[in-house]
Amino acid sequence: MITVSEETAVDYEITARIATEAFGSKEVVFSAQRMKWLYESGFGQGSAIVAVFDDGKKVGQIALLHQKVYLDGKPAAATQLVDLFILQAYRSHHLVRRIYKEVERLCQAGGIRLVLTLPNANSALLNERFLKVRPFLSLQARIGVSFWWPRASKLRYSGLLKSMNEPEAIELLSGFVTPAAENGLHWNAETLFDRMNDPTRDYAVHATADLLLISSSRKTRGIRHTLLCGFFARPDAAVASSAVRELIRAACRFWKHRIFVYAGINNRLPRLPGIVLPARLRPPILVQLRDFDTDEPDLRFDRFQLIDSDFV
Template sequence: MDIKSDFYHNHRLIQVDIVKTLPYEEFKYFNKSTIQLFKLAYPHRSKIFTEEYFDWRYEKCFGGSAKFICLFESTKLIGQGVIFQQTLFHNGEKLKVAQLVDLVVHPDHRSFSAVRKIYKASKDQLENSQFDLAFALPNSNSIKLNQRLLKLELALPIHSFLTLFSPFTSIENQYCEIYDRNKEYISSEVLDFLKQPESEIMWNEQSIKNRLNDPHHKFGFVYNKDTLLVVSPRKLRGIRCVVIFAIFRKTNNTISKKEWRQLNNAAAKMFKTPFILFVGHNNLLPKPFGIKVSRWIKSAEKPVQILRLNNDTYFEDFSRLELLDLDIL
């Protein structure tokens, strides 16, 4: 009997809501139900919710060791929450970190009782999995629920910074590559940046490919001899821009303003737009390196909630926390 039929056999007579925590190998049989849940919950983004998208998101992106908290009515998936397991680097120490994402309940079954069951199972997973830290990047509806049911505390928000660079400036000693997810090719020059001590703990050739294999978005690399930017062209609020997902550097020195300008000019030229957006923080960046977008657009400031489990690190203490490490866009 296969996993799917065995699961159905074990639960086919149960008529009340049940919660089960599944690894992806079992959860993937419910992908079509997940697609339906997300299309109902986020109709304005329904086009991106495909089997290919969820295969990437849950199996590759952050999902290698993800846990899926599933709420069933009999054998029907009516709600879920997901715990992504990540490794972050702080003061020479590897931290096992949980990111709480994708809490969604079918509109016909939404109730405080249903949500509480998902939260309770999530809390059990966090307490039993030896995580150092758990965090969420909640929407406005989830903040109070996270505080009440998981005791998550508000931390400093993640900010977005906008800069303008000419896409017509000639560039020297800056190199650009488009990442082709079909070929999964990354040059040796780019891979060299991942071999630095701090980078190597968090990323390697396969994990960076998994992260960039998003079926809906392009990625590219801009680099010189010392610094690498991982970038992606996006359209945010109707404006075409380049989003910087990560910065890798072969030295621990702060990037000079001249070097930062040259790299951003190369990124602007690569994707033919003057707007460059950086989300998160990195201690190697020159200051000031951009205009804080949340001064004009409130939604550009992303709330953060944390739960310190086996470590006293504050979220804002990380020297580097960027989109490559987070599930935001």
């Protein structure tokens, strides 16, 4: 018998194996270690898993990563949908509908106001049909080239997060806590530290007195580049364009990649880094949203960057 319910004791080895099989691509291999980190501590607010079982055998799931959002100075509970997969033999619109019904029930029972998701083309249609989410943001990929010499003189820090012990990292990050007046996902020093502790990826942090950048080395279509995962401004600071350029140079110097890529919105920056890539080369990243408080949401985010998602 097929059942759909919240999974309270997750076997990550089995879940990673099923996810890899369900995606059916040699380029997509799920890591049990990363899934455990992502679900349990990646966003600092915990998670819920809606799983599909066939007589006790797991055959599919969707994960809800709980987050905290500020809207006009007030906190709102949010969750981000990730990792929807069902083994090929079990796929049907009826089963997908049951999964989304359980997602909806858990959100309403848990007082979740906002649902966010960054879907691929197939998932976008399912999300819209079964969960009534709507397009919210379109994040354009931006690219640039940085010439990193001479070495910047105003940097307070530039290096791997893992090269610092936790107290040192927390002290550095504590100056860049998300202010309540800024609409978007809220990060404090501890949750931002946890977010960068992905066991399968390395992150570097670069900071001036007023601005912090999180970066990572990535490879896309054979081209290595510095991914600018997110900028965080010190509350009440006026961020200068020179500080943005200085941090980008520091990140590119650290990873030894001259090309950098950024996708997101951030109203604290004088301007977004780089130039927009044509859609034929990299379509914008769609962010969908549902507000359980209203059928006609009128929301704005001041900041939403790749670090706010499970994309990086």
